[in-house]
Amino acid sequence: MKLRIFISVVLFSAVAVVFALFVRIINLTVFDTAAAYLHETARLYAGTFKIKLNDQFLMLEDQARCFSDVDMTDTNAIRRAILETKRFGEFKRFSVATATGENIGNDGNIVENVGACDYFLEAMQGMSSVSSDVLTDSDGERVMVLAVPVWQGDAVVGVITGTFAYSSLDGIFAVDAFGGDSYSFLVDPSGRILVSSENEKKLCTGDNCLDYLSANGKFKHSELEEMHRIVRQGGSGRLRYAINQNARVLVYTPVQVKDWYVLSVVTEDFINAQRRKITLNTLSVIALIALLFALCALLIALLARKNAEIQKDNRLLMTATENTESFIYEYEIETQVVTFTGGTEFLFGVDIKSLSSSQFDMLEHLIHRAEKGLLYELSDFIKAGDESFSREVRLLRTDGTYAWYRVTAARSKESNRIVGNVTNVNEQVIRELELKEKAETDLLSGLLNKVSMEQYVKECINARRDTLMGAFYIIDLDNFKQVNDRIGHSIGDAAICEAATKLKLVFSERDYIGRIGGDEFCVFLTLRKDMPPNQAVAVIMEKARTLCAILEDDYHGEGAIVQVTASIGLAIFPQQASSYRELFKRADTALYHVKRHGKNGFAVYEDNMKKGSESLFGE
Numbered sequence: 001m002k003l004r005i006f007i008s009v010v011l012f013s014a015v016a017v018v019f020a021l022f023v024r025i026i027n028l029t030v031f032d033t034a035a036a037y038l039h040e041t042a043r044l045y046a047g048t049f050k051i052k053l054n055d056q057f058l059m060l061e062d063q064a065r066c067f068s069d070v071d072m073t074d075t076n077a078i079r080r081a082i083l084e085t086k087r088f089g090e091f092k093r094f095s096v097a098t099a100t101g102e103n104i105g106n107d108g109n110i111v112e113n114v115g116a117c118d119y120f121l122e123a124m125q126g127m128s129s130v131s132s133d134v135l136t137d138s139d140g141e142r143v144m145v146l147a148v149p150v151w152q153g154d155a156v157v158g159v160i161t162g163t164f165a166y167s168s169l170d171g172i173f174a175v176d177a178f179g180g181d182s183y184s185f186l187v188d189p190s191g192r193i194l195v196s197s198e199n200e201k202k203l204c205t206g207d208n209c210l211d212y213l214s215a216n217g218k219f220k221h222s223e224l225e226e227m228h229r230i231v232r233q234g235g236s237g238r239l240r241y242a243i244n245q246n247a248r249v250l251v252y253t254p255v256q257v258k259d260w261y262v263l264s265v266v267t268e269d270f271i272n273a274q275r276r277k278i279t280l281n282t283l284s285v286i287a288l289i290a291l292l293f294a295l296c297a298l299l300i301a302l303l304a305r306k307n308a309e310i311q312k313d314n315r316l317l318m319t320a321t322e323n324t325e326s327f328i329y330e331y332e333i334e335t336q337v338v339t340f341t342g343g344t345e346f347l348f349g350v351d352i353k354s355l356s357s358s359q360f361d362m363l364e365h366l367i368h369r370a371e372k373g374l375l376y377e378l379s380d381f382i383k384a385g386d387e388s389f390s391r392e393v394r395l396l397r398t399d400g401t402y403a404w405y406r407v408t409a410a411r412s413k414e415s416n417r418i419v420g421n422v423t424n425v426n427e428q429v430i431r432e433l434e435l436k437e438k439a440e441t442d443l444l445s446g447l448l449n450k451v452s453m454e455q456y457v458k459e460c461i462n463a464r465r466d467t468l469m470g471a472f473y474i475i476d477l478d479n480f481k482q483v484n485d486r487i488g489h490s491i492g493d494a495a496i497c498e499a500a501t502k503l504k505l506v507f508s509e510r511d512y513i514g515r516i517g518g519d520e521f522c523v524f525l526t527l528r529k530d531m532p533p534n535q536a537v538a539v540i541m542e543k544a545r546t547l548c549a550i551l552e553d554d555y556h557g558e559g560a561i562v563q564v565t566a567s568i569g570l571a572i573f574p575q576q577a578s579s580y581r582e583l584f585k586r587a588d589t590a591l592y593h594v595k596r597h598g599k600n601g602f603a604v605y606e607d608n609m610k611k612g613s614e615s616l617f618g619e
Contacts, residue, residue, distance in 0.1 A: 038182065038251045039236060042264040045184050046255040049169065049195075053146070053257060056090065056164060057128050060148045063094070064160045067150045072098055072157040079108045091162035092143065096150070098158050099124065114161070123147040123159040132258055134166070134194060142166045144194075169195045182266040185209060189228065189259045209263065213241065227252055231261045325403075325424035333382060333416050349398045368394035368402050370509070378409060382418060387411055389420070392429050404429035442515040444493060445500035453514030457524045458580045460512065461573070469531060470573040471540040472583035473523040474591045475503070475547060478565040478599040480519035487557035495555060495564065502550045506543055522587070524573075544568050544602040552600070567594040568602035576605055 066085060071077045078096050082104055085094075097103040101115020114120045122129035131145040143163050150158040169186070186195040191210025214224060223239060230237050236253040247267070254261045327342030336357035344352050347366055355362065360375065367374055371393040381389040389409040394402040409420035440452035448456065461468065477499060484492040496519070503513050503521060512524040525543060527536050551566035569591025577583040586605040593609045594601050603609075 038249065038264050038266050039238070039253065041182065042184065042236070042251050042253040042262045045186070045264070046253050046262045049186060049262070050255050050257060052169065053130065056146055056162060057148060059091075060094070060146055060160055060162050061128070064148050064150045067096060067158065067160065068152055072150065072152070075102070075104065075110070078104050078158075082106055083108050090168050091146075091164055092137065092141075094160060094162040096158060096160050099156075103161075114159075117145075119145055119147040119161070120159050123149045123161075124156055125149075126151075126156050130258060132188070134188075134192065137163065137165070142194075166195055182264060184262060184264040186255070186260060186262055189231075189261075194260065232259060325397075325405075326422060328419070328421045331382075331409075331418040331420075333418065346397055347395060366396045368396070370394070374407065378407075381409060385411075392425060395422075445496055445515045445521075447500050447503070447521070448512065448514035450514065450516040453512060453516060453522060453524075454580055456512050457583075460524070460526065461578075461580065464526075465574075467529050468573070469527045469529045469536055471525045471527075471543075472571045472573065472577070472587045473525065473544065473547070474516075474569045474584070474587040475499075475521040475523070475551070476567045476591055476595070477519040477551065478567055479562055480564055482562045483555050483564060486560040486562055487555055491555055491557050495553075498553075499551060503547070506546050506550070522584070524583075540570065540572070540604075544570060548600065548602060565600035567591055567599045569594060570602060570604045572604065 063085065067078070067081055070081045075098070078098070082096055085106070093106045095103050095105045095111060097114050097120060101113045101117075101120060103111045103114045105111045117131065119129040119131045126149050128146070128148045130147070135143050135145060137143045143165050145161050145163055147159050147161045149156040150160055184196065185193050187193055187209060191208045193207055193209055210224060227237060227239065231252060231254050234254055234256065236251065238249060238251040240247065240249055242248065248265050250263060250265045252261050252263050325346045327340050327344055329338055329340050331338050337354055339354045340352060344350075348362065364372070364375060371391075374391065374393050377391065378389065387410065390406065392404050392406050395405050396402055403424060403426040406423050406425045407420065408423075409418050411417075412419055440448060442449045457472075477495070480492065480495065483495055496515070499521065500513075500515065503523065507513055507523055507525060510526050512526075513521070514523075515521050525540065527539065531539075547568055548566050551564070553564055555562050555564060569587040569589065571577050571583045571586035571590065573583060577586050589609050590603045590605040594603045596610075
């Protein structure tokens with residue numbers, strides 16, 4: 001009898017301890033969840049405010065473009081342009097300031113000089129800006145001023161400003177989070193309230209919430225300093241304090257505008273109420289668990305039956321993959337071992353089930369030389385922690401031919417394994433490549449057309465800007481028009497095709513070759529940036545000399561002989577130009593220089609060269 005009482009007491013005590021731990025875990029979880037949601041609310045307010053501000057900036061920038069051809073030194077011209085401009089956006093008014101700060105309002109009248117204002121000075125430096133201080137409009141309303149530069153060419157010649165009422169931002173903070181028991185503020189670095197929700201007085205009784213909280217002992221000076229430090233670094237955080245013994249949680253997050261940030265507050269009374277609800281609901285759930293436990297035996301039986309069906313399906317899948325040149329693989333990151341499910345004979349000649357890291361050269365041997373970076377890309381994918389990977393590559397089959405396969409990879413839930421498959425997609429990829437080639441190539445020469453040439457070179461520059469050095473060639477066939485006029489267009493077409501073939505012989509697959517006009521070609525030669533400068537210059541010049549030599553030819557027909565030579569202009573990336581447009585223009589200038597000095601040669605762009613007039617690149 002005593003033993004039963006002892007066991008009962010022990011069990012009751014254990015249940016009580018477990019329940020107490022459970023309640024504590026619930027309390028901590030609810031508090032952390034509430035704080036996390038409060039953070040999300042603050043980030044929502046901050047993001048919405050920034051979007052709102054960016055929308056207004058976009059409208060101001062559109063308006064600024066209307067003044068791009070107005071004489072910004074002529075006050076009357078500015079006034080006429082303003083009076084022709086319709087009201088836009090949510091601005092109370094807008095104005096245009098000259099470079100000296102003279103400001104003309106949307107009614108055409110000259111208003112105060114803004115030359116010393118921070119937003120004007122920043123806009124004159126080419127940056128869109130917003131006033132740091134809270135300004136008071138003539139009607140007593142608090143406003144901010146947005147300013148964007150007026151560009152003419154590469155120079156800022158004035159500033160257009162829009163006056164925006166803080167009251168129009170009140171709707172951003174109208175989200176009813178936590179059933180109305182939370183409230184939020186947009187504040188400047190000093191803590192001054194710029195915009196707030198309707199129940200802001202629950203936080204303080206003045207216009208500066210941080211001064212109020214600091215003065216009333218809610219925050220320590222060190223806590224405020226730490227908060228300012230985190231906000232300046234673009235971070236978020238939270239603090240706890242109490243007013244009239246009512247505990248609160250405050251979170252802060254930056255909006256990345258003028259070091260402003262959002263404060264969001266919720267009372268712990270609300271959090272405690274949620275804790276009680278969750279505890280009661282959880283106890284109800286526990287009562288149901290006992291009933292559900294009785295169903296587990298039945299579920300286990302059903303799962304066993306389902307497992308048998310899955311195994312059967314797996315066997316069928318393995319059979320199917322053997323007939324479709326596809327297989328599934330699994331890579332163990334720690335052991336660096338790859339295991340295969342499905343037939344691999346079509347690649348290895350025998351059915352290999354696994355490979356260790358020392359045998360990876362077998363995989364390297366199968367990859368087409370144009371896609372040799374596949375294993376490095378898979379390695380980067382594993383190191384970066386990305387969730388998925390997919391790429392089409394050509395693999396060597398046992399019959400000696402290459403075919404296209406799609407290689408996919410996905411990180412497993414355990415994160416230490418990579419699972420993927422290899423599937424034959426040869427017909428699909430070939431069809432896609434054929435369609436792409438038709439759209440991107442010049443029908444006569446087989447080279448890239450003008451649009452594709454520009455697109456590919458731009459993509460190459462953007463992707464490899466930090467590691468790329470290159471040269472842009474524009475090649476013009478001298479006297480080519482005489483071939484068409486005196487010998488015939490069929491000979492001219494053959495000459496174009498022959499020139500394209502010669503260009504492919506001089507340059508490699510890493511370079512970009514295009515036909516951009518009747519007898520005009522261009523090439524972007526790609527080199528590594530770490531190549532010694534003298535070696536790079538030697539390669540660039542040797543290519544140009546070779547082109548001049550092999551493109552010189554005589555064409556016969558109809559009793560006439562026409563000698564065709566080549567004039568070539570070059571521009572060096574990135575030393576002379578950093579974009580496709582600049583490369584083209586400067587290479588074109590160098591080409592025109594060659595044309596003016598006897599043709600049949602090449603020249604690298606120099607600043608003292610006169611601009612050419614034969615460019616096919618539109619302004």
